[in-house]
Amino acid sequence: MNRIRTSIVDIARAAGVSKSTVSLVLQGSPLVNDKTREKVNALINDLGYVYNRGAANLRQATSKIVGIVVNDLTNSFFAELAVGMDLVVQSAGYVQFLAHSGESIDRQRQVIASMRENGIAGLILSPARGTEANDIKPLTDSGVPVVVVVRNMPGAKVSTLLSDNCAGARAAVRHLVSLGHRRIAFMGGFLDTAVFAERVRGYREALIEASIPLDDNFIIHSAPSRAGGVAVVERMMVFPERPTAALCFNDAVAFGVCDGLRANGVEPGKGFGVIGFDDVIEAKTAVPALTTVSVDPQGMGQRAAQLLLKQINSGQIDQETIVTPVRLVVRQSCGAPVKQPEEIA
Structure with missing residues (x-):
């Protein structure tokens, strides 16, 4: 077998155990009995599998990060919107990565690219003026769920939450x-x-x-x-x-x-x-x-976060457009x- 292509799935298949059991062995978990551990370790040596602990840690960390980009944090509305998002994100065990575009499309592109590099699980975006669907296409093409709030973004394959x-x-x-x-x-x-x-x-x-x-x-x-x-x-x-x-x-x-x-x-x-x-x-x-x-605004932020988490948890990116009532x-x-x-x- 080609060593470069050896994966956890290959080890699990050869050992007759689940992928999660192999992962537990690699992490040194005491939950695996000694006989299974020895068998898995022997196959790891024979097949030449190399465990990339750094990559595994990165995957675990980024899977719990939600990106939030708003266009004007100097406006109390957006600060309250972000607070509402954070309440839901934190209660679900995620950490928010908050950025402020200041109505600059260039700045917005930079922060979204940085978030993507850090492996965010999803993004909530209140877009800067002039933002187009192509500006977030790298995210949507890679399967990262995106929820757009406050301002509509025609043509983007994302869920949208607006007020009436x-x-x-x-x-x-x-x-x-x-x-x-x-x-x-x-x-x-x-x-x-x-x-x-x-x-x-x-x-x-x-x-x-x-x-x-x-x-x-x-x-x-x-x-x-x-x-x-x-x-x-x-x-x-x-x-x-x-x-x-x-x-x-x-x-x-x-x-x-x-x-x-x-x-x-x-x-x-x-x-x-x-x-x-x-x-x-x-x-x-x-x-x-x-x-x-x-x-x-806080309620709107909470609803946006709930919509994003629903997509993250389901693994499906369903486009929804929600218009919230006002009074x-x-x-x-x-x-x-x-x-x-x-x-x-």
Whole structure:
């Protein structure tokens, strides 16, 4: 027999024992009786099998590593998302390998390549702007399970977990309309992301439903950050006819909008209605408390991890697309009395 090709399976077949028994002998386990141990060791010597302990240790270690890549850890939403993932991953006996792409595709490619080299069991990815299916093809082609969260990735053979962005935006704008607002802006977010398009679609649908004329000037894009929210207000202040309320792309933008309003002598929740999107932990304790569309980031992270572990444990990569429901949480920033969360149909 060719020594290079000798494997544990060959040793097991020759000895008339299972592959796991041979593995136990190689590891020096006391669970194997002396007679079987001697027989297996003799065949190992005869057939010339070489035990690569380093490779075995690497296989054991990497089989319990889950890669997680998010696009913006400076945003509380993604930090809470990662916490939710970690809760599930750790309880299942895995360790998470967390990386932050910072919206850089090059950085994302580097960290995914590094994770692949370290033999991750699976990957959860919140993709950077402009990510395409080919960017994760080496992983999917090699059979590594991948779950994409938050942003969709058309053409990728992966499972996807998204929130109902359109329905959430529609419900938020409907609420502002019910409070008497007619000049409602959409503030923040990158134009070239699917999430932006979905939330703007819900915003537009609600305005059309209320017979409110669409004004593209009232869709004011910016970085989806607190600084982006401040910048949006500065641009709004020069409008000849300003909005009286806004749905913000996310909570980070909403916090910045509140900062910008105060800097211009306008009190959020009184002189201007503000609604965010995400419901991060700080939303409840902000002043004023932020009305927002709750995505439940920790819950979303837990569900993404459960979806990935299901594929890892089954050994099958089944493509699933799950859209999680959202709910409008009404607090003070929109100028309305505090009410119980409203479920979105």
